[in-house]
Amino acid sequence: xxxxxxxxxxxxxxxxxxxxxxxxxxxxxxxxxxxxxxxxxxxxxxxxxxxxxxxxxxxxxxxxxxxxxxxxxxxxxxxxxxxxxxxxxxxxxxxxxxxxxxxxxxxxxxxxxxxxxx
Amino acid sequence: xxxxxxxxxxxxxxxxxxxxxxxxxxxxxxxxxxxxxxxxxxxxxxxxxxxxxxxxxxxxxxxxxxxxxxxxxxxxxxxxxxxxxxxxxxxxxxxxxxxxxxxxxxxxxxxxxxx
Numbered sequence: 001x002x003x004x005x006x007x008x009x010x011x012x013x014x015x016x017x018x019x020x021x022x023x024x025x026x027x028x029x030x031x032x033x034x035x036x037x038x039x040x041x042x043x044x045x046x047x048x049x050x051x052x053x054x055x056x057x058x059x060x061x062x063x064x065x066x067x068x069x070x071x072x073x074x075x076x077x078x079x080x081x082x083x084x085x086x087x088x089x090x091x092x093x094x095x096x097x098x099x100x101x102x103x104x105x106x107x108x109x110x111x112x113x114x115x116x117x118x
Numbered sequence: 119x120x121x122x123x124x125x126x127x128x129x130x131x132x133x134x135x136x137x138x139x140x141x142x143x144x145x146x147x148x149x150x151x152x153x154x155x156x157x158x159x160x161x162x163x164x165x166x167x168x169x170x171x172x173x174x175x176x177x178x179x180x181x182x183x184x185x186x187x188x189x190x191x192x193x194x195x196x197x198x199x200x201x202x203x204x205x206x207x208x209x210x211x212x213x214x215x216x217x218x219x220x221x222x223x224x225x226x227x228x229x230x231x232x233x
Contacts, residue, residue, distance in 0.1 A: 004160070033219060043206065044121075045224040091161070097219070102174065104149075104215045106222065108160040 002027045002094050006109035013082045014117050020067075021077045021112045023092030031097040034068065035106070036077045040088040048090070051075065053097070079114075087116045120144055122225035124209050130231045131199065139194040139228045141209030149215035150192040151222065152184060155206040167192060168215040199232045206230070 013019035039045040051059045089111045096103040152164040166174035167186040183195040206227045213220040
């Protein structure tokens, strides 16, 4: 079974600075997806960024980028130029890339609560 | 309304009450999901419906009873709950729950408190 570990329950960053959230995972599969989800205080969880394991290039979405280290099973999220609206709970998640059965399931970490200080 | 909506947003119920949570998606998706989110724990998948058929019951106690009358609506019927069932219940939908990758879209959740 896959597991996802977020070792930082809470993080804080000054507005306009950069912060990195950590995530490690365990799997025996070679092809999968990794995600970062954001859950603001309003609680609607949204997808921030997605990485496909077969792609060596790190995914980037505007101020959000990942550092995907497949051999180390590490998947960190970097937020550059942090804004007050980035304050939220961030969840790392894993999904198999195989079709069928229960492979659509997302396995989530426990989350990291990010505070942005003005 | 757009996206995934959930009602009510907050619910307080006694252990002997019967209540229902409602989820509606306006995205034309065919798969719907119930998750339980407890403090300091990962999200737990409870139930999955794909094209109105239940495809997943993740060992959920029978005091939680899902219903999916059509691809746009999902209910979670609650009865004889325990205080440890207090949590945020999230609904999600995706185009499909089989085949390739389809992003899951989440609703805002129902905060349930069992007294």
